[in-house]
Amino acid sequence: xxxxxxxxxxxxxxxxxGMPNELEILHGIDLQVYPGDFMAIVGESGSGKSTxxxxxxxxxxxxxGQYTLDGVDVSQAKDKELSVIRNxxxxxxxxxxxxxxRTSALKNVELPMLYAGVPAKQRTERAxxxxxxxxxxxxxxxxxxxxxxxxxxxxxxxxALVNKPALLLADEPTGALDSATSRTVMDIFHRLHxxxxxxxxxxxxxxxxxxxxxxxxxxxxxxxxxxxxxxxSASLG
Amino acid sequence: xxxxDNIRLALSSLWANxxxxxxxxxGIIIGIGSVIAIVTVGDSLTGSITDSLQSFGVNNITVxxxxxxxxxxxxxxxxxxxxxxxxxxxxxxxxxxxxxRQAYPDKISxxxxxxxxxxxxVQQEDTTVxxxxxxxxxxxxxxxxxxxxxxxxxxxxxxxRQIAVVSDVFCExxxxxxxxxxxxxxxxxxxxxxxxxxxVVGIYEYxxxxxxxxxxxxxxxxxxxxxxxxxxxxxxxxxxxxxxVVAAAGTDTSAFLxxxxxxxxxxxxRNQSYTATASSMESMLEEMTSMMNxxxxxxxxxxxxxxLVGGIGVMNIMLVSITERTREIxxxxxxxxxxxxxRMQFIIEAVVICMIGGLLGVSVGVGLGAVGANLLGxxxxxxxxxxxxxxxxxxAIGVFFGYYPANKAAKLDPIEALRYE
Numbered sequence: 001x002x003x004x005x006x007x008x009x010x011x012x013x014x015x016x017x018g019m020p021n022e023l024e025i026l027h028g029i030d031l032q033v034y035p036g037d038f039m040a041i042v043g044e045s046g047s048g049k050s051t052x053x054x055x056x057x058x059x060x061x062x063x064x065g066q067y068t069l070d071g072v073d074v075s076q077a078k079d080k081e082l083s084v085i086r087n088x089x090x091x092x093x094x095x096x097x098x099x100x101x102r103t104s105a106l107k108n109v110e111l112p113m114l115y116a117g118v119p120a121k122q123r124t125e126r127a128x129x130x131x132x133x134x135x136x137x138x139x140x141x142x143x144x145x146x147x148x149x150x151x152x153x154x155x156x157x158x159x160a161l162v163n164k165p166a167l168l169l170a171d172e173p174t175g176a177l178d179s180a181t182s183r184t185v186m187d188i189f190h191r192l193h194x195x196x197x198x199x200x201x202x203x204x205x206x207x208x209x210x211x212x213x214x215x216x217x218x219x220x221x222x223x224x225x226x227x228x229x230x231x232x233s234a235s236l237g
Numbered sequence: 238x239x240x241x242d243n244i245r246l247a248l249s250s251l252w253a254n255x256x257x258x259x260x261x262x263x264g265i266i267i268g269i270g271s272v273i274a275i276v277t278v279g280d281s282l283t284g285s286i287t288d289s290l291q292s293f294g295v296n297n298i299t300v301x302x303x304x305x306x307x308x309x310x311x312x313x314x315x316x317x318x319x320x321x322x323x324x325x326x327x328x329x330x331x332x333x334x335x336x337x338r339q340a341y342p343d344k345i346s347x348x349x350x351x352x353x354x355x356x357x358x359v360q361q362e363d364t365t366v367x368x369x370x371x372x373x374x375x376x377x378x379x380x381x382x383x384x385x386x387x388x389x390x391x392x393x394x395x396x397x398r399q400i401a402v403v404s405d406v407f408c409e410x411x412x413x414x415x416x417x418x419x420x421x422x423x424x425x426x427x428x429x430x431x432x433x434x435x436x437v438v439g440i441y442e443y444x445x446x447x448x449x450x451x452x453x454x455x456x457x458x459x460x461x462x463x464x465x466x467x468x469x470x471x472x473x474x475x476x477x478x479x480x481x482v483v484a485a486a487g488t489d490t491s492a493f494l495x496x497x498x499x500x501x502x503x504x505x506x507r508n509q510s511y512t513a514t515a516s517s518m519e520s521m522l523e524e525m526t527s528m529m530n531x532x533x534x535x536x537x538x539x540x541x542x543x544x545l546v547g548g549i550g551v552m553n554i555m556l557v558s559i560t561e562r563t564r565e566i567x568x569x570x571x572x573x574x575x576x577x578x579x580r581m582q583f584i585i586e587a588v589v590i591c592m593i594g595g596l597l598g599v600s601v602g603v604g605l606g607a608v609g610a611n612l613l614g615x616x617x618x619x620x621x622x623x624x625x626x627x628x629x630x631x632x633a634i635g636v637f638f639g640y641y642p643a644n645k646a647a648k649l650d651p652i653e654a655l656r657y658e
Contacts (some may be wrong), residue, residue, distance in 0.1 A: 059651050059655075086572065086573045087572065088573070092572065098564065098567075099568075102250060115572065163573075
């Protein structure tokens with residue numbers, strides 16, 4: 001079998017370490033995500049979903065345990081190295097889109113390349129190509145406040161993919177969208193999955209999780225089971 | 238992330254809050270503007286006076302009488318005489334000057350003497366032409382750099398002849414021409430309640446000294462008479478309140494200045510009320526420059542306080558801006574912005590605010606300075622050094638007061654920042 005993209009072993013996250021209000025959120029998580037996986041992590045609020053997502057996304061470091069992302073040891077990385085990992089290895093898609101206001105959709109898509117030091121001409125070319133892929137090329141010059149929620153999320157997906165990350169990490173990507181636009185966004189994820197992209201989708205919605213190939217359920221900081229999802233066919237039924 | 242991208246980003250975020258940005262800049266604008274305005278007026282003043290003093294010649298030393306009660310302001314020269322004039326026995330005599338001439342024969346190029354008669358009028362048909370009449374010796378032309386157009390200057394052996402050297406401006410008004418044909422013509426000068434006929438023997442070119450004339454009327458020009466003629470007209474007094482020594486080329490003017498001062502002061506050691514003092518263009522300039530520098534220093538101190546307040550304003554607004562944009566900062570960090578890129582972004586934003594404020598301040602200052610200089614009657618000379626310094630200083634303020642907020646932004650925890658509502 002191939003090397004996993006995400007290889008987590010015994011991940012523990014404790015807040016307020018050594019203080020009277022010490023709180024352990026994750027109790028030894030083991031997780032392997034392989035190239036091409038479309039993995040859903042489902043859990044109620046308070047299950048430790050967000051904490052796990054932050055660790056997967058290299059926004060936070062585990063208190064103990066081993067985490068390797070695409071061959072890079074994240075658990076030992078310094079702040080500066082973490083920002084490079086986030087820039088090069090991970091594409092974030094947020095529930096609230098988090099586009100930067102006052103700049104065009106195109107500039108938003110260019111942003112991760114800006115921090116990667118890609119020359120301006122290449123930046124624009126690549127950003128345009130990705131906007132085309134999500135069918136947003138016509139609105140490249142629009143500012144986020146001139147776009148609908150679904151359009152914003154499509155721009156955000158283009159932005160997440162622009163540095164060719166090893167992993168697309170989506171946190172409730174349809175949480176702020178109505179069902180029709182949610183569908184468009186999920187269809188993009190399926191298309192990406194079919195082209196071989198590794199995707200981790202974090203959600204509380206069972207329905208959405210069913211569309212993925214693997215479903216992991218998190219409760220009280222532990223995985224309580226894994227099953228196979230129906231894949232894209234779930235959305236067609 | 239490149240500098241240009243950062244600047245563009247800073248401009249767009251300032252543009253989004255135009256009024257706020259402008260109000261923030263106000264402190265910087267006022268601070269920089271006031272410094273530039275004062276420096277512009279000061280430099281124009283110094284520049285014009287320097288120009289006009291320079292036209293008297295750099296080697297000129299002016300010897301003049303000074304009241305003894307004022308002598309504690311030692312060595313000063315520009316001091317005018319008080320309400321009462323010195324008595325005849327106080328005046329500098331020809332004998333003293335002759336002794337001086339013999340004491341330093343190789344250091345003196347010329348000694349310009351003048352006996353002022355005050356203002357005079359020349360009646361020509363229905364117009365009256367005003368002049369300043371004075372008796373002079375031959376060296377006067379040299380010391381004052383007069384440019385003779387036609388004829389000759391007053392000579393020392395002209396005695397009491399009723400001849401005059403006049404300006405081209407005077408000739409135009411009185412004779413309608415300033416050509417050589419005017420030489421030998423006569424006019425009637427009324428001075429000291431006397432009306433006398435004079436013949437024109439020379440015409441010099443009037444130099445306006447670089448002053449900006451506010452009125453269109455002709456300037457009052459000097460009219461030169463032979464020394465003895467002037468003494469007779471003034472009522473027989475034959476001493477001088479002041480005269481000018483032109484030092485020979487190659488003489489150390491400042492050393493010679495001290496010698497001259499001591500030489501003439503020695504004649505007045507027993508005089509109760511007056512002493513003689515000497516000054517040169519250089520010493521006057523030094524004095525004026527030091528006065529201007531004091532004024533500039535005082536204004537700069539006020540401006541520095543204004544800039545400090547302005548800088549604190551910038552820091553305050555940057556802190557507000559960073560709080561407002563916490564989510565944006567979180568997003569940028571999630572997309573892989575290192576702390577240094579965030580810090581750079583906000584420092585540049587602060588520098589851009591300050592620099593725009595500085596540039597606006599410079600334009601306000603140059604404008605006000607030009608108005609001020611014109612009101613005083615001088616041509617405005619904006620100081621490029623002051624402008625460069627002001628813009629540079631405002632940028633430094635941006636870096637200094639932008640650093641703390643920018644650093645705060647750079648250190649934000651991305652998770653907290655993304656969660657911020």
